[in-house]
Amino acid sequence: MLELRIISPQENGFVQEIKWNNEELKTAIVKKMEDYKGLVFTEETIADGKKDRADLNKLRGAIDNERKRIKKMCMEPYNKFEKEVKEVLGLVDEQISAIDVQIKEVEQIKREEKRKTVQELFESIGFQKFVTLEMIWDEKWLNASVSLSKVENQMKETMYRIGEDVGTISGLPEFSFEAMEVYKKTLNLSQAIQKGQELADIQKRKEEAESLKKEQEVVQTSVAADQPAPAEATAVVEEEPQRDWIGFRAYLSREDALALKKFFEDRQIKFEAI
Numbered sequence: 256m257l258e259l260r261i262i263s264p265q266e267n268g269f270v271q272e273i274k275w276n277n278e279e280l281k282t283a284i285v286k287k288m289e290d291y292k293g294l295v296f297t298e299e300t301i302a303d304g305k306k307d308r309a310d311l312n313k314l315r316g317a318i319d320n321e322r323k324r325i326k327k328m329c330m331e332p333y334n335k336f337e338k339e340v341k342e343v344l345g346l347v348d349e350q351i352s353a354i355d356v357q358i359k360e361v362e363q364i365k366r367e368e369k370r371k372t373v374q375e376l377f378e379s380i381g382f383q384k385f386v387t388l389e390m391i392w393d394e395k396w397l398n399a400s401v402s403l404s405k406v407e408n409q410m411k412e413t414m415y416r417i418g419e420d421v422g423t424i425s426g427l428p429e430f431s432f433e434a435m436e437v438y439k440k441t442l443n444l445s446q447a448i449q450k451g452q453e454l455a456d457i458q459k460r461k462e463e464a465e466s467l468k469k470e471q472e473v474v475q476t477s478v479a480a481d482q483p484a485p486a487e488a489t490a491v492v493e494e495e496p497q498r499d500w501i502g503f504r505a506y507l508s509r510e511d512a513l514a515l516k517k518f519f520e521d522r523q524i525k526f527e528a529i
Contacts, residue, residue, distance in 0.1 A: 259340070270329060280318075366397045373397075376407055382414050383421065385439040420444040429455040498525075 291311070296304035373396055377388045391413050396406045424434050424447055434451030438444065507515065519526050 259343075273325060273329075362399075365399070369397050369403075372403065373406055376403065377410060380407070380410050380414060382410075383417055386414075386417060386442070390442055417442065420447075424448070424451075427451055429458070 291307060294304070294307070374388055377391075382391075391410065393409070395401055396409075420438060420442075421435070423444060424431055424438055427434055427448070430451040433454050434447040437450045438447035441447065505511075505515070516526075518524075
């Protein structure tokens with residue numbers, strides 16, 4: 256028979272409970288621990304503290320080692336049983352995997368055939384020219400549980416919605432062309448309208464800026480016209496002073512003569528020795 260049956264032990268033969276001196280040991284441990292409560296160790300008694308800690312660690316280790324020994328005894332038959340069962344399961348899993356590969360290959364072929372049928376259905380419905388199958392694609396259409404009639408109904412609903420969206424965008428007072436270009440890429444009416452509104456706001460701010468610039472230019476032109484014309488500058492031509500030769504004699508020292516010569520040269524006065 257293809258079933259797993261436990262021969263030994265029978266169900267009532269499994270360990271139901273591990274009995275041990277729980278209460279006895281617990282009472283003894285509680286009493287023993289009273290000896291350590293409230294102890295204060297100083298620099299002089301630190302050696303005693305280390306000894307007490309070592310004794311307690313030894314006690315704890317002995318108890319825990321016994322727990323581990325019992326656990327190993329309980330788990331040994333189960334671990335052997337688990338290993339043997341997994342070997343049997345592996346034989347079954349091998350054939351499950353082989354069959355699964357073939358099933359998936361057949362299902363993939365059927366999905367590809369249905370994909371072609373859905374493509375033909377899309378082309379026959381008459382979507383707007385800018386709409387592609389990838390833009391409206393739903394992967395669930397390839398599931399065996401989804402009929403072609405359901406796919407067709409969903410496609411038509413989408414096509415009608417797109418038509419309504421196009422009508423809404425065409426009725427925009429401004430930048431309907433730009434909004435339509437966004438919609439053709441996204442099929443998202445809200446996003447397309449938002450983009451059109453952004454462009455409209457930009458154009459409005461641009462026109463306001465240009466209008467303000469023109470007003471400022473008019474004001475500047477008006478102010479310039481009211482200003483009196485600046486008087487023409489009259490060129491001042493300095494006339495060459497009239498010069499005559501004058502003869503004189505002077506009683507000078509050498510230093511005075513040099514100073515007088517420099518004065519003549521600085522003033523560009525011609526002089527000759529008599």
